Amino acid sequence: MAERYLRYAVWLLVALSLAAGSFWGQLAEDSWYEIGLWAAALALADQIRVEAPSSARHAVSLAVAVAAIPSLSDAWSVAAVFAFGLAASRIIMGWIHGPIPGALSTFVRQAAGLAFLATIDLSLFALFDALAFEGSGAALVAVAVALVLWLFFDGLVRVYLEHGLGDMSIPFIIRLMWRDWPVVASLFGSGALFGAAYPILGWWSVPLSVVPYVFTHVAFSRYFGARRTYGQMIRALSRIAEIAGISDEGHADSTASLCLAIGLMAGMHPDELTELEYAALLHDIGRVSVSDPSLSLATHQSAELATLSAAIIGQASYLNGVAEIVANQYMPYRQPGQGSDPEVGVASRIVRVAAEYDRLIHERELRELDAIEVLHRGSAYDYDPEIVLMLREVVGA
Amino acid sequence: MPRIDLNRLFIGGLYALSGAAAIVWLAQVESFPLTLTWPVFAAAFVYFHWQSVEVNDRLLASPSVMVILTAAVVFGPGQAMLGTAVMAALGAINPADIRRRRIFQLFANFGQLVLSAVMGSWLVELTLPASIAPATMTTVALASAIGAVGYGVVNICLVIAGIRLALRRQNVWPWSGMARLIPSNLIMGFLGGLLGATMVLVGPVTLPLILVVFFVGHLSMDSYARLREAQLDTLAGFTKALEAKDPYTAGHTERVAYFSQLIGVEMGFKGADLERIRVAALIHDIGKLAIPSDLLRKQGRLTTDEYDLMQDHAHMVEEVLGEVEFLRPMLEIASGHHSHFDGAGYGGSGHTEGERPGIEARVLAVADAFDAMTSTRPYRKALTQKYALAELKDKAGTQFDPHCVEALEAALERTGEVYGSTVIESDEVARKIAERNVNFEAPAPEPLVAEDTSDGRTASRG
Known part of the structure; x- marks a missing residue:
């Protein structure tokens, strides 16, 4: 509760300091007042974070930075605002949360991001000046170019730190970098709106840019909150069969973690990984609808069980992809005399291999290498040998 | 071939005729805003209107109200009513209704949206200050907020009346439900007025900027609504499994x-x-x-x-x-x-x-x-x-x-x-x-x- 009020207070302070900044800013260009107020706004907005699809938490200070750059008269002022703002933000954070692990590296990353943004913006303004390109069009082009470049810069840093760039293809890296565009675009849009309106409208630009952003911010936090609880729900539902005693304890969970590890190795996109995880968790949920419990334990893997599971999952159209993975999971990855079956996707093959491996280890109590051996022997039709190799690497056998 | 309900046809026809009559009359007394911003406003209105997100939440009025009011402020007296009425008319032609042959909805929406937009813009025209300047921002924002409430009231009255008359259902929506819509309409209208004044004073660049923010927020709200639905659907899947058992x-x-x-x-x-x-x-x-x-x-x-x-x-x-x-x-x-x-x-x-x-x-x-x-x-x-x-x-x-x-x-x-x-x-x-x-x-x-x-x-x- 207290945390919530603190957050409201921070919002209020950001709005007030923006208002004060625009008021004082009209008195003297780049006075220390102004620099101090922009820095304060930056520091306070930095306390508010918004979750993004990549699960990075972007700081709202980005919007303040976008607004500040065109409002300040030279690069030195911009540098001063960013430096003071970020430093003050760290002091406030330390004061609120105590020491944060990895604070220095996030600080450096954020400072680099802001410096990159300032460089693009200031060079674009200089370029447009030289070309005598001004007005609405110039402002819009500047925002759009800065947005795209910043998105790629920050995305590249994020992807590099999280995954390393290793053997990922360039289109795949671009897909990863592009993931956070909605969040970043709303921050840039709000900041640029403030920056454009503030010289003429003064404090009116505060509600103009803050209210739409608040709407969007609320929408984001609702969405990501719902996404989290959805994941919780899937995990909870996946345990029904275990609670009922018709499925082996922990089978769904350990299959899911194996699948995630293999999926990462196979270079799957984070969204595909989520689907893969759900499919692994629910791959034999069909057991709960089998009326005879002895039957449901016996049919540990069968086409029928896959169909039953897919039918339960498919009730939610949102999970159509997951239902398809589960339905195809029992299909042989190739037929005799034919090549690999394109109908059976990578995710289905991974679930098949991981689920069988987990069963061999826990139900038949085989040693890791023996279990892998069984899978190798079944590689003609049932278990995709490439996936089996990846599994072998994952379990270190 | 669905059965033709004469009562519904009559009510739908009445709404549509009133809307069309309003546009024809406005075309005589006002001029159409032949500017580049009109298509942008129209596109934004149509998008937000067609993609309206239904979330059980009083905070979120559709940004489409804001777009109408912004347009009314930007066009100003002499153009606002006609400009927004035609935007509203476009918004009423919803492909989902056409695909499902919901002729009544189509007709009724047409009249309802056009009349609401005319009401909102008329109130803006009446209350807008003579010149838009930083000093008159408060008046502009208030004028627009009044317009938004007018829009909302006409809209909801026509919806309730239409459903009560055409479908003969009495307990469709309690009249008190209207009070819930007023605060969000006020905020959206206020914001619409501010944006309109900003566009006049600062330039058209502000429109795409604010629309991007709303667009992204709207997308997330839409995904949120779909996810909520998915949660219930997923639970329903398990209930079905129980029924199989x-x-x-x-x-x-x-x-x-x-x-x-x-x-x-x-x-x-x-x-x-x-x-x-x-x-x-x-x-x-x-x-x-x-x-x-x-x-x-x-x-x-x-x-x-x-x-x-x-x-x-x-x-x-x-x-x-x-x-x-x-x-x-x-x-x-x-x-x-x-x-x-x-x-x-x-x-x-x-x-x-x-x-x-x-x-x-x-x-x-x-x-x-x-x-x-x-x-x-x-x-x-x-x-x-x-x-x-x-x-x-x-x-x-x-x-x-x-x-x-x-x-x-x-x-x-x-x-x-x-x-x-x-x-x-x-x-x-x-x-x-x-x-x-x-x-x-x-x-x-x-x-x-x-x-x-x-x-x-x-x-x-x-």
Whole structure:
């Protein structure tokens, strides 16, 4: 509760300091007042974070930075605002949360991001000046170019730190970098709106840019909150069969973690990984609808069980992809005399291999290498040998 | 070929004609804003209008209202009404209506949107200051806020009147519901005025910037709404699985959800509270998935052990779904659906021996028992609605909350729907018929649950 009020207070302070900044800013260009107020706004907005699809938490200070750059008269002022703002933000954070692990590296990353943004913006303004390109069009082009470049810069840093760039293809890296565009675009849009309106409208630009952003911010936090609880729900539902005693304890969970590890190795996109995880968790949920419990334990893997599971999952159209993975999971990855079956996707093959491996280890109590051996022997039709190799690497056998 | 309803055709036609007449008249008295911004406004309005997100939330008015008001401020007197009326007309031509051949909707929406837009813009034209300058921003924003309220009031009045007249449904939307829309319309209108003034003073660059922010917010809201729906669909998938396991409960969950809604509405529950009861009803039997099917289907007398195991389903729901944050308030309700008004019964956290369960659990208990009695079970055939209601009333004050029972009766009377068997009046008759009927899949002469019959409680296993 207290945390919530603190957050409201921070919002209020950001709005007030923006208002004060625009008021004082009209008195003297780049006075220390102004620099101090922009820095304060930056520091306070930095306390508010918004979750993004990549699960990075972007700081709202980005919007303040976008607004500040065109409002300040030279690069030195911009540098001063960013430096003071970020430093003050760290002091406030330390004061609120105590020491944060990895604070220095996030600080450096954020400072680099802001410096990159300032460089693009200031060079674009200089370029447009030289070309005598001004007005609405110039402002819009500047925002759009800065947005795209910043998105790629920050995305590249994020992807590099999280995954390393290793053997990922360039289109795949671009897909990863592009993931956070909605969040970043709303921050840039709000900041640029403030920056454009503030010289003429003064404090009116505060509600103009803050209210739409608040709407969007609320929408984001609702969405990501719902996404989290959805994941919780899937995990909870996946345990029904275990609670009922018709499925082996922990089978769904350990299959899911194996699948995630293999999926990462196979270079799957984070969204595909989520689907893969759900499919692994629910791959034999069909057991709960089998009326005879002895039957449901016996049919540990069968086409029928896959169909039953897919039918339960498919009730939610949102999970159509997951239902398809589960339905195809029992299909042989190739037929005799034919090549690999394109109908059976990578995710289905991974679930098949991981689920069988987990069963061999826990139900038949085989040693890791023996279990892998069984899978190798079944590689003609049932278990995709490439996936089996990846599994072998994952379990270190 | 769907049956043509003359009444609906007449109302739809009247709305559409009024809208068209307004545009024709405005074309005489105003000039059309032939600017590059008009198509941008029109596109934004059409997008936000077609993609309206339905979230049970009073905070979020559709940004389409804002777009209309911004346009009205930018076009100003002499152009605002005609400019926004044509935008609204475009917004009314919704491809989803055309695809599903909903001619009435199409006609009615056309009139309703055009007249609302004209009202909103007219109010803006009346109250807008002579010149837009930083000094007159307050007046502009206020003018626009007034316009937005006018837009909202006309819009909702026409919707309610249209539905009441055309569909002859009285309880469609309480008039008091309108008050809820005013604050969000005020905010959107205020913002629309600000944006309009900013566009005039700063330049058109501000429009795409603010639209991007709203567009992204709108996308997220849409995904949020879809995810919420997906959560319920996923739970429904598991309910279906339960029905596959125990065919006697086919449709039970959905009917219990429906009856709880009937009772809840009758008792004055609204919005999120009503939604909570509905979700609790959807999950109230999920715990049964963890109960062996042969027990669920057992036709004869249950042993004490079996009875205990059967009772587990009420708190099993908490064991299964306890870690899902958003379901927590619903779990307490669901786990109390076998808790009695006088504190007897059984259940999970929603049940405390000797204490009255929460009101939502009491609603759910009545809905659950009513459906259990009016549908066929392994141990007996369906009873009549009359008998079921009499039984509920008989146990009101001990097993059931009398207010909930009254509410159910009143609601059933209002809807005029009848549930249950048409002939079987009592449990005893039902049992006798069941015994004789060879075709009946589950000839179960035994009373429901051995322990429960001694004190004459209307127990149901589901």
